[in-house]
Amino acid sequence: MIVQEAFLEEAFQGSPYRRPIVGYPDDFLGLGRREVEGFFKARYRPEKLTCAVVGEVDPEEVERLAMKYFGAWQPANRAVTPGLDRWLPVEGGELLEQTAPREVRMVLPAGPYLQEGYRRPPTSDxxxxxxxxISDVLNGGRSARFQKNLVEPGKALYSSLADTFPQGKLSNLFMVAGVPGKGYSTDDLxxxxxxxxxxxxxxxxxxxxLARIKKKTRADLLSLLASNSTMANLLCSYHAKTGDFRNLFREPLRVDxxxxxxxxxxxQKVFNPSNRTSGHVLPP
Structure with missing residues (x-):
């Protein structure tokens, strides 16, 4: 957690993603019932809610019940948080300017470990x-490049990738991480x-x-259709992050x-050295 907090603070200067989800320890010192109620009333509003109903249901009955139990729930008229607009999706997918690489180095018993993140546009882009x-090519199974070129030769004991970190609503990071193999340092990795x-x-x-990934994308979508709970989760996620739940079903066509x-x-746009934040955990 110490490493992750330091990394987020360095990478997301000025962004809400800079703060841990539960906040900092000092935040709890001034937290009382009034603050909790105020936060709930301000943030848990209908305009912030996305709901999906999946399965063998009657749409008209669902709408009737929704109006019965939630119809009186009125949205608040709130402006965008000051400064947040810099991190919202922008036309053309422009990235916030980062003029030089950033780096965090810490010495901890948990080392060695490396993670590097590249500023990328939100998932709506x-x-x-x-x-x-790119994520699937690098880390999508045993035939992926990280596995073949880093793990199997022993250059890395472990590699991982998150193409959206920590969340995708705002500009975020394309993250790669790993543990160096014997005889290799975090700098080598x-x-x-x-x-x-x-x-x-x-x-x-x-x-x-490309052909492998296009085939896999279609197969993955078909497998998701077998689970109502998974489908409901994805419909909500795509609608909240991209503005339209239908983008879930458009994804295979877009990949094609x-x-x-x-x-x-x-x-070339994303994997620019000046666009990178590095985190090195070194052994004592």
């Missing part, structure tokens, strides 16, 4: 689907992972990799439209 494709990312900027992606040149363009 058209380029987000391209970053999903950082160099190796950057080489893998730079390969997209220089060469795009191979057609056979991704080409190697598109991957190269997005990689």
């Amino acid at each position: 058209p380029d987000s689907i391209v970053l999903d494709v 950082a160099k190796l992972m950057r080489q893998e990312l730079n390969a997209f900027s220089e060469n795009g992606v191979e057609e056979k990799e 439209q991704v080409t190697s040149e598109v991957v190269k363009r997005v990689a």
Whole structure:
């Protein structure tokens, strides 16, 4: 938690994502019943709620019950939090300016460990689907590049990736992480992972990799249709983050439209050294 807090503070200067979800220890010292009630009344409002009903139901009956129990719940007329507009989705997918790499280094018994995040647009941006494709190429199974080029040769004991971190509503991070193998340092692993990312900027992606991911995307969507709870969760998530729940079903078509040149363009924009925040956990 110490490492993650320091990393978030460095990477998300001026963003709500800078704060831990539950806040800082000092926040609890001034927290009483009045503050909790005030927060609940201000934040738990109908305009902030997204609800999905999935299954064999009567839409008219669902609407009738919703109006009966929630119809009197009125939204608040609240403005955007000052400063938050800098992190909201913008036309063209522009990223907040970060003019130089940022870095956090800590010495802890848990080391060694490396994580690096690159500023990326929110999930509502058209380029987000391209970053999903890059994520699958790098870390989507045993045939992925991180596994073949880093883990299997012993350069990394472990590698992971989160194409949206910590959340996707606002501008966030494309995050890679790992534990260096025997004889390798976190700096060595950082160099190796950057080489893998730079390969997209220089060469795009191979057609056979694209074909595998396009097939996998369609299969994944079909498997999700088998679970009502999973489908309801995804419908809410896509509607809240992208503005339209239908984007869930449009995703296979959008992936089909991704080409190697598109991957190269997005990689050049996102995987820029000045756009990077690094976190190194070093052993004592």
